[in-house]
Amino acid sequence: MNSQRRPDGSLRHLLSIEDLTRPELEALLERSQHYVRRLGEGAPHSQALAGRTVANMFTEPSTRTRVSFELAAKRLGAEVVNLEVQLSSRVKGESILDTVFTLESLHVDMFVLRDSEVGVPALVAANVAPHVSVLSAGEAHVSHPTQGLLDALTVLQHKGRCDGLSIAIVGDIRHSRVARSACQAFSLLGTRDIRLIAPPSLMPAEGELAGAARETDIARGISGCDVVMMLRIQRERFADTAIPAGEDYFREYGLTRERLGLAKPDAIVMHPQPMNRGVEIESAVADGPQSVIRSQVSNGVAVRMAVLETIAR
Amino acid sequence: MNSQRRPDGSLRHLLSIEDLTRPELEALLERSQHYVRRLGEGAPHSQALAGRTVANMFTEPSTRTRVSFELAAKRLGAEVVNLEVQLSSRVKGESILDTVFTLESLHVDMFVLRDSEVGVPALVAANVAPHVSVLSAGEAHVSHPTQGLLDALTVLQHKGRCDGLSIAIVGDIRHSRVARSACQAFSLLGTRDIRLIAPPSLMPAEGELAGAARETDIARGISGCDVVMMLRIQRERFADTAIPAGEDYFREYGLTRERLGLAKPDAIVMHPQPMNRGVEIESAVADGPQSVIRSQVSNGVAVRMAVLETIAR
Amino acid sequence: MNSQRRPDGSLRHLLSIEDLTRPELEALLERSQHYVRRLGEGAPHSQALAGRTVANMFTEPSTRTRVSFELAAKRLGAEVVNLEVQLSSRVKGESILDTVFTLESLHVDMFVLRDSEVGVPALVAANVAPHVSVLSAGEAHVSHPTQGLLDALTVLQHKGRCDGLSIAIVGDIRHSRVARSACQAFSLLGTRDIRLIAPPSLMPAEGELAGAARETDIARGISGCDVVMMLRIQRERFADTAIPAGEDYFREYGLTRERLGLAKPDAIVMHPQPMNRGVEIESAVADGPQSVIRSQVSNGVAVRMAVLETIAR
Numbered sequence: 001m002n003s004q005r006r007p008d009g010s011l012r013h014l015l016s017i018e019d020l021t022r023p024e025l026e027a028l029l030e031r032s033q034h035y036v037r038r039l040g041e042g043a044p045h046s047q048a049l050a051g052r053t054v055a056n057m058f059t060e061p062s063t064r065t066r067v068s069f070e071l072a073a074k075r076l077g078a079e080v081v082n083l084e085v086q087l088s089s090r091v092k093g094e095s096i097l098d099t100v101f102t103l104e105s106l107h108v109d110m111f112v113l114r115d116s117e118v119g120v121p122a123l124v125a126a127n128v129a130p131h132v133s134v135l136s137a138g139e140a141h142v143s144h145p146t147q148g149l150l151d152a153l154t155v156l157q158h159k160g161r162c163d164g165l166s167i168a169i170v171g172d173i174r175h176s177r178v179a180r181s182a183c184q185a186f187s188l189l190g191t192r193d194i195r196l197i198a199p200p201s202l203m204p205a206e207g208e209l210a211g212a213a214r215e216t217d218i219a220r221g222i223s224g225c226d227v228v229m230m231l232r233i234q235r236e237r238f239a240d241t242a243i244p245a246g247e248d249y250f251r252e253y254g255l256t257r258e259r260l261g262l263a264k265p266d267a268i269v270m271h272p273q274p275m276n277r278g279v280e281i282e283s284a285v286a287d288g289p290q291s292v293i294r295s296q297v298s299n300g301v302a303v304r305m306a307v308l309e310t311i312a313r
Numbered sequence: 314m315n316s317q318r319r320p321d322g323s324l325r326h327l328l329s330i331e332d333l334t335r336p337e338l339e340a341l342l343e344r345s346q347h348y349v350r351r352l353g354e355g356a357p358h359s360q361a362l363a364g365r366t367v368a369n370m371f372t373e374p375s376t377r378t379r380v381s382f383e384l385a386a387k388r389l390g391a392e393v394v395n396l397e398v399q400l401s402s403r404v405k406g407e408s409i410l411d412t413v414f415t416l417e418s419l420h421v422d423m424f425v426l427r428d429s430e431v432g433v434p435a436l437v438a439a440n441v442a443p444h445v446s447v448l449s450a451g452e453a454h455v456s457h458p459t460q461g462l463l464d465a466l467t468v469l470q471h472k473g474r475c476d477g478l479s480i481a482i483v484g485d486i487r488h489s490r491v492a493r494s495a496c497q498a499f500s501l502l503g504t505r506d507i508r509l510i511a512p513p514s515l516m517p518a519e520g521e522l523a524g525a526a527r528e529t530d531i532a533r534g535i536s537g538c539d540v541v542m543m544l545r546i547q548r549e550r551f552a553d554t555a556i557p558a559g560e561d562y563f564r565e566y567g568l569t570r571e572r573l574g575l576a577k578p579d580a581i582v583m584h585p586q587p588m589n590r591g592v593e594i595e596s597a598v599a600d601g602p603q604s605v606i607r608s609q610v611s612n613g614v615a616v617r618m619a620v621l622e623t624i625a626r
Numbered sequence: 627m628n629s630q631r632r633p634d635g636s637l638r639h640l641l642s643i644e645d646l647t648r649p650e651l652e653a654l655l656e657r658s659q660h661y662v663r664r665l666g667e668g669a670p671h672s673q674a675l676a677g678r679t680v681a682n683m684f685t686e687p688s689t690r691t692r693v694s695f696e697l698a699a700k701r702l703g704a705e706v707v708n709l710e711v712q713l714s715s716r717v718k719g720e721s722i723l724d725t726v727f728t729l730e731s732l733h734v735d736m737f738v739l740r741d742s743e744v745g746v747p748a749l750v751a752a753n754v755a756p757h758v759s760v761l762s763a764g765e766a767h768v769s770h771p772t773q774g775l776l777d778a779l780t781v782l783q784h785k786g787r788c789d790g791l792s793i794a795i796v797g798d799i800r801h802s803r804v805a806r807s808a809c810q811a812f813s814l815l816g817t818r819d820i821r822l823i824a825p826p827s828l829m830p831a832e833g834e835l836a837g838a839a840r841e842t843d844i845a846r847g848i849s850g851c852d853v854v855m856m857l858r859i860q861r862e863r864f865a866d867t868a869i870p871a872g873e874d875y876f877r878e879y880g881l882t883r884e885r886l887g888l889a890k891p892d893a894i895v896m897h898p899q900p901m902n903r904g905v906e907i908e909s910a911v912a913d914g915p916q917s918v919i920r921s922q923v924s925n926g927v928a929v930r931m932a933v934l935e936t937i938a939r
Contacts (some may be wrong), residue, residue, distance in 0.1 A: 067732060298732065
């Protein structure tokens, strides 16, 4: 897929980490780190997107992610419009494209899209005018590229590198775009030991995430690892009888202080939020000294600033 | 109705095109064209409304029109607040006026109002403080003045004039504020041959739009015309048995390439959006070389900038 | 409660008027009056909060109050994000704190919070980073400090002082944060004669608002007073059989011109809005010469500017 790039090879859209080159990924992370440093001096501001208009189109409710993109764009000087759009009644993609063309005609320069169906960001990217860019803010279960970037940035900040690390990803991997984008980012940066830890019903299909090991026992899975990345468990999945519910899930897969003791002493704990405390993670771990969950969030706004700035024409 | 003007005769509100003079209408269109030209250089920006506050009060959901007004106001340097207000429980207009007075006391200078009932913009205009302006963004089935302006502007851009043209308006004219405002604009600019094309049940009442011809057969109606303006058909109207439903409507009134061939070879096709492709218009026409639908949208933001700038004190 | 202050004694949060000193209250009102004067020259603007980010988190719908805070923050140059958050499912406050920490990590500097439960603003204030401030925009039935400030400012503007006045507060005092914050402000400024007028079922519990007199008869209660402050009656309370419904309530406690005649001839009439005309107040009084209801609203935005500016680090 070269559809993310302009004819000159520069990055025009960001729909997936999958086809990025390692130098592209590293350049995005370096630019993100630039904004992280400026976060230390208060909210960073630039005029890199002055005169540009960014449309946040979120078809799934996600206040935090929307606010993160909104602040990233505003702090680059862009105008931002928020739209909650119902795209479910679309016929062969025509309805969403008509909405996109309308916004394009209103001189929207960048679309930030979140949708629960596969293919919407690529459909929009393939159809917008040459000066317009598309940034995925979460596509069904398949891709969440800025989350993958912020996860990689967080690991780099705390471990100095990704290659040579052991990274455990625990939870509902089957339905997780967070896990997929993170795996792609870690792999591209040289991580060889990625362990997917989940009950069988929450493992991805055979053949997916082929380079990663699979483990149903959390104790064995996190033993000796450098990074423990927990995923949010969707409570509605518990209706599925193949999945242990509530306290059962916590007993079998919840990250407790005891379990975390099996990882390296300086292992870091990550979570994409929002957390179900007492379901996938114990509060003492979420708020403990090894947790880097809050720096993931501030990395998020820095990453989004870097990406918006990079893909803008 | 002189209630749109200040004592010195200048335009204070825009509720309807009906009582505009031709020079007033032409001045608004010329100023709109100024912003269209600047759209060619990216989103135009001015500080004409710096320090002013615009409240978008939409009681009907209409993301696209709201965004168009929002961007127009922001690109003039105004502060914008969006309100979704439920006015249905109002008692004799008191509730909406209390809300308006509250916003006026918060130093809102301009109200952009959309409401499904007749008379709300005029009620508000009659009661606000002298320095406050009201702009209708759609009033029941009776008026949508900025849409009428953008339709006229679109015709002028492609045909150079409105007088001497034959303009066909096709669809649910009875319930359409778009048709009413467009007819008023075209008539004021000298169009003598306006044809209303609809099944009898969707024609306006006798005596309304008196200068226009009526035709139930679309083939006869669009023969030799310069402009074909399609209207959105509200799917909920199909519940009315007097109206042909879905494919039947398309067969009798849908604009196909074949039917468009009956108009002049250089006829343009317009639609206010959102379109029901396959109901009132064929995709091949909507996206075809004679379609000017997308330039209607960018004209829309330019027209709204021109109007906001003109009516501001 | 000194939790509103920084170690150096300066005001960091505003959760309640209760523990303010009289000089602190007077300084806030003086700064508010500065912005009221500038309102006379159009919407006042400053850059006092340039580079700061304010999050409006409203868990109860309240368009007017939200817009008032939004405009106050924008007119001080701040970036504003609006969030409608459902906090009802929170477990021991963890969920709301996770949301707050997320926003804090996005470099939100100030939280404006409205919630229907007691204790949320204090919980947030106790947990945010040292450079972050919290401003209550209404907390259950217990506190609405900016409303108390604007009520005090309105009285000062019209009466020149609060001490020596007789102030009647009429309506559903039991459930009213407006009444509580107003009483605290008036008392702190020296008002000794405060009269709470309500049917027994809408009186606060014994011991609450101890310095105020209680009266069930409105005629006796407002006799000779300088200020009549009406409260909104929640229609849902009428389900409670102990409360006279609709017209009955109006007959027993509604403020009519006749009843207002019992107060001093230059008495002012206040109402926090939105009004139920014909329930707690007659339209002729709400819109009459003694009503200062609309200046309460514009005082509201000035007060909020003054508070935001004062508590910002």
